[in-house]
Amino acid sequence: METTQQQIPNGYMTDAQGRLVPVEMVKEIDLARDALVREIVEQALGLSKHLAAFKTQAMGDIGAFVELSAERYGAKVGGTKGNVQISTYDGEYKIRRDIADTLQFDEGLKAAKALIDECLHEWTEDSGPEVRILINDAFQVDKQGNINTNRVLGLRRLAIKHPKWQMAMQAISDSLQIAGSKAYLRIYKRQIDGSYRQVNLDLASL
Numbered sequence: 001m002e003t004t005q006q007q008i009p010n011g012y013m014t015d016a017q018g019r020l021v022p023v024e025m026v027k028e029i030d031l032a033r034d035a036l037v038r039e040i041v042e043q044a045l046g047l048s049k050h051l052a053a054f055k056t057q058a059m060g061d062i063g064a065f066v067e068l069s070a071e072r073y074g075a076k077v078g079g080t081k082g083n084v085q086i087s088t089y090d091g092e093y094k095i096r097r098d099i100a101d102t103l104q105f106d107e108g109l110k111a112a113k114a115l116i117d118e119c120l121h122e123w124t125e126d127s128g129p130e131v132r133i134l135i136n137d138a139f140q141v142d143k144q145g146n147i148n149t150n151r152v153l154g155l156r157r158l159a160i161k162h163p164k165w166q167m168a169m170q171a172i173s174d175s176l177q178i179a180g181s182k183a184y185l186r187i188y189k190r191q192i193d194g195s196y197r198q199v200n201l202d203l204a205s206l
Contacts (some may be wrong), residue, residue: 051201054183062086062097067118088151091190098184103149108175113139115168134158149176 012020013034021032066084087094116135138151153176156169188196 015077026135058095058185059097059183062095087199093190094188094196096184096186096188098154100182100184102179104179105147105149105152105172105175106177108171111148112171112175115164115171119162119164119168181205
């Protein structure tokens, strides 16, 4: 099993504080617990590596198949963007490859917030408390200091025609950046009633 621990002298173990303890000083039940945990973790790490290798291979195979399919029409499909669903001939199994982008805002969001604040200042008497709460809530940060992109983008659905508000909404759109993408692989099996059930690869859900 992989470990980052320092070299431990023969006949010793380290406790949770990193102190060396002679094995003969460790209780039998603690030794048995230690051995059990290490055995289970060893197997779990092996499964984790196997699943990671499976995902990498499956994603590569799906990407290659998409390229092969596109070649029928003389087209070339670049990159791995886009969601794909493929199924067996009889429809018993289907596989989905979903690509989800992680979105974030650049410094332009500060300009949008400043414009919105100007709007609120001008609407002191006319703006309802519901709108103020919605706007303030949209710009709240979580414990990690991140802003919820969905809440901010939700402001664009408000039917407000004020020029400054429209500028603010444009600033929000312009400041939106794709920070990264994550690929998801989902496999489904058709049930007797015709519905599909996902093949569970999540240990916690089994």
